[in-house]
Amino acid sequence: MAETLLEVKNLKKYFKTQKGLLHAVDDVSFTVDRGKTLGVVGESGCGKSTAGRTILRLLEPTSGQVFFEGKDIFSLSPQQMRAIRKDMQIIFQDPYASLNPRKTVGEIIGMPLVLNKLIPDPRKREQRVLELMETVGLAERFINTYPHELDGGRRQRIGIARAMAMEPKFIVCDEPVSALDVSIQAQILNLLTTLQKKLGLTYIFITHDLSVVNYFSDDIAVMYLGQLVEKASSERLFEKPMHPYTQALLSAIPVPDIDHKQERILLKGELASPINPKPGCRFAPRCNYVTDKCIGKTPELKEITPGHFVACTLV
Amino acid sequence: MEKQASEKNIVLEIEDLVVNYETDGVVVHAVNGVSLRLEKGKTLALVGETGAGKTTTALSILQLIQDPPGKIRGGSITMDGDALLTFSERQMESIRGDKVSMIFQDPMTSLNPVLTVGQQIAEVIQIHQKVSKAEAEQKAREMLELVGIDGGRAGEYPHQFSGGMKQRVVIAIALACNPTLLIADEPTTALDVTIQAQVLELMKELREKYQTSMIMITHDLGIVAETCDEVSIMYAGRIVEHGTLRDIFKETRHPYTVGLFNSLPNIKRRQEMLKPIKGLMPDPSNLPTGCSFHPRCDYAQAICSTRKPAQTFLSDTHFVECLAYESNTGVTITKKEG
Numbered sequence: 242m243a244e245t246l247l248e249v250k251n252l253k254k255y256f257k258t259q260k261g262l263l264h265a266v267d268d269v270s271f272t273v274d275r276g277k278t279l280g281v282v283g284e285s286g287c288g289k290s291t292a293g294r295t296i297l298r299l300l301e302p303t304s305g306q307v308f309f310e311g312k313d314i315f316s317l318s319p320q321q322m323r324a325i326r327k328d329m330q331i332i333f334q335d336p337y338a339s340l341n342p343r344k345t346v347g348e349i350i351g352m353p354l355v356l357n358k359l360i361p362d363p364r365k366r367e368q369r370v371l372e373l374m375e376t377v378g379l380a381e382r383f384i385n386t387y388p389h390e391l392d393g394g395r396r397q398r399i400g401i402a403r404a405m406a407m408e409p410k411f412i413v414c415d416e417p418v419s420a421l422d423v424s425i426q427a428q429i430l431n432l433l434t435t436l437q438k439k440l441g442l443t444y445i446f447i448t449h450d451l452s453v454v455n456y457f458s459d460d461i462a463v464m465y466l467g468q469l470v471e472k473a474s475s476e477r478l479f480e481k482p483m484h485p486y487t488q489a490l491l492s493a494i495p496v497p498d499i500d501h502k503q504e505r506i507l508l509k510g511e512l513a514s515p516i517n518p519k520p521g522c523r524f525a526p527r528c529n530y531v532t533d534k535c536i537g538k539t540p541e542l543k544e545i546t547p548g549h550f551v552a553c554t555l556v
Numbered sequence: 557m558e559k560q561a562s563e564k565n566i567v568l569e570i571e572d573l574v575v576n577y578e579t580d581g582v583v584v585h586a587v588n589g590v591s592l593r594l595e596k597g598k599t600l601a602l603v604g605e606t607g608a609g610k611t612t613t614a615l616s617i618l619q620l621i622q623d624p625p626g627k628i629r630g631g632s633i634t635m636d637g638d639a640l641l642t643f644s645e646r647q648m649e650s651i652r653g654d655k656v657s658m659i660f661q662d663p664m665t666s667l668n669p670v671l672t673v674g675q676q677i678a679e680v681i682q683i684h685q686k687v688s689k690a691e692a693e694q695k696a697r698e699m700l701e702l703v704g705i706d707g708g709r710a711g712e713y714p715h716q717f718s719g720g721m722k723q724r725v726v727i728a729i730a731l732a733c734n735p736t737l738l739i740a741d742e743p744t745t746a747l748d749v750t751i752q753a754q755v756l757e758l759m760k761e762l763r764e765k766y767q768t769s770m771i772m773i774t775h776d777l778g779i780v781a782e783t784c785d786e787v788s789i790m791y792a793g794r795i796v797e798h799g800t801l802r803d804i805f806k807e808t809r810h811p812y813t814v815g816l817f818n819s820l821p822n823i824k825r826r827q828e829m830l831k832p833i834k835g836l837m838p839d840p841s842n843l844p845t846g847c848s849f850h851p852r853c854d855y856a857q858a859i860c861s862t863r864k865p866a867q868t869f870l871s872d873t874h875f876v877e878c879l880a881y882e883s884n885t886g887v888t889i890t891k892k893e894g
Contacts, residue, residue, distance in 0.1 A: 284748035284749065284750065284751075307576035319856060331806065369700045392836060394836065402753060422606050422775065422837075423605065423775060423819045423820060424605060424815060424816065424819045424832050424833040425817075425830070425836070426819065426831070426832075427820075427821075427830040427832030427833075428832040430821070430830055431829055431830055431832060434829065449748065449749065450751065451823050452778075452820065452821045452822070455821065455831070456821030456822070457821070482594040490749060490750060491752055492753075493749040493750045493752065493753035494778065495752075495756075495776060495778025495782050496778050496781065496782075497776075497777035497778045497780070497781050497805070497817070497820055498781060498805065499781050499801050499802060499805045499806070501781070504869055505753060505755060505757070507753060508750045508753075508754070509759060511718050511720055511721070511751060512718075547729075
């Protein structure tokens with residue numbers, strides 16, 4: 242039976258800005274089952290990365306709760322948090338910016354082991370680093386090279402090896418393949434799939450690329466301006482998207498098939514400002530089906546069929 | 557291969573273009589003999605991964621390759637009967653922005669932050685057309701309206717616009733003088749999908765309206781399928797396969813092109829493992845001998861590392877550079893599903 246590994250409840254993360262409160266993540270709730278992948282999609286500025294980081298408490302939440310294996314991690318002390326971080330890791334988008342340029346590959350991958358005082362003996366530690374490098378497909382000879390000497394695909398493998406060093410149960414993958422060419426992107430996606438199968442990992446996979454997310458995820462959550470607007474299994478979401486935003490988003494993907502004919506739903510305008518948003522559906526200004534009901538009251542996330550959640554007054 | 561009927565309509569012809577980047581002792585072979593031709597009103601896709609030579613090929617047309625280190629070492633580029641590579645800098649200036657325009661990938665860096673968008677559009681018009689300042693400004697406002705921005709915003713600065721709007725401004729500048737050829741270098745890569753859909757739709761409409769020919773540089777085969785007529789697949793500075801949309805998508809022949817398609821997550825078929833191309837792009841300062849793709853190719857034989865493949869025409873519109881399609885090479889491709 243499916244067992245919940247992570248539960249996010251009414252998570253909010255606001256940032257203070259000169260113009261007012263920026264609602265980056267606004268009342269988001271969802272669960273992720275052990276061994277599964279939840280894809281989180283949305284366009285730039287929708288709050289998907291902030292959500293990922295707040296779940297790991299890399300950013301302190303404004304309010305809400307995150308339960309990891311039943312423990313409310315926002316109530317933990319820094320020491321307790323450090324202990325639980327071993328189980329919760331992150332892979333960043335930009336393999337160029339997320340690695341210390343002055344450390345060698347071996348030092349970067351070994352760093353979590355040093356910081357957590359897991360393997361004090363340097364020789365044994367190096368052994369473990371070599372094992373990790375093998376796991377992610379990095380040749381042994383790179384152990385003493387620096388990140389700038391390697392290409393983007395290999396750098397992303399370092400990031401994955403570093404995340405794997407603590408033998409985590411859960412990894413937030415924040416756009417892990419967006420900076421890579423397609424042929425390299427496929428290599429990294431395959432690696433993440435293999436590791437998940439082998440080690441029973443649970444992923445949150447944050448991306449703006451819908452064909453990647455569909456390939457990679459069991460469930461997909463769609464975010465718009467800080468809010469979760471729809472969540473369903475990948476098959477269901479692609480077959481029967483209910484939220485007008487999800488429908489437009491899916492129809493906007495360019496499909497590499499010349500026989501593919503699809504009516505494209507073109508949206509008016511662009512993302513509104515997330516600063517001091519008014520109550521009401523945040524997608525309403527761009528929505529093709531907007532009615533008076535959409536203004537004034539924020540639609541709730543309703544479960545319309547088992548596992549399929551939609552936040553739209555018209556559904 | 558020569559077809560008389562289409563001959564008249566050729567807007568651009570590139571023959572055997574060779575471009576190097578030469579720094580002390582190291583020669584980066586960016587473009588190694590590219591030939592292509594483009595008909596009026598058609599859109600050609602240049603597809604390939606980072607370092608394949610797509611952008612260098614495009615920049616050569618406008619002679620915007622930074623020299624040093626960039627050197628055009630051979631070939632010819634002909635546009636409307638003019639041999640562009642023989643043009644002086646002054647002659648080129650009269651062409652850039654007028655007959656040939658370019659849209660760059662990043663709208664955030666291709667606009668001048670201290671000039672209003674209206675001034676930037678009017679500037680192109682004033683340089684190329686004999687009009688007064690007021691007329692140019694009027695035309696600039698019309699161009700803004702054309703790309704879906706309120707003409708009243710002409711007095712605003714780039715930072716006051718979002719990414720999608722900025723790219724529309726760049727498109728307005730590129731189209732202000734009604735160019736014969738528009739070169740778009742990854743025009744939507746920096747944009748979100750719903751905004752990308754808007755911008756691609758806009759480009760399509762404008763192209764149909766003005767019969768502009770276009771070279772679309774992209775790595776996204778989805779965009780190719782939607783916006784282009786012909787496709788050139790580039791690898792290590794050469795066009796390894798070229799054909800119509802149907803040729804490339806339905807009669808895919810080159811192992812690299814097949815690999816590109818297999819690397820894409822398919823929306824219709826989930827669950828399967830992706831079939832990536834093994835290895836990495838070769839170092840362009842030290843290209844493999846023979847076929848540049850042979851170290852990554854599943855079907856490579858000994859001969860592939862010594863003999864350079866020639867263009868083999870499979871039909872009037874479709875050619876491939878792979879020894880498997882030349883006679884008596886002993887190289888065969890066992891067709892796999894996909």
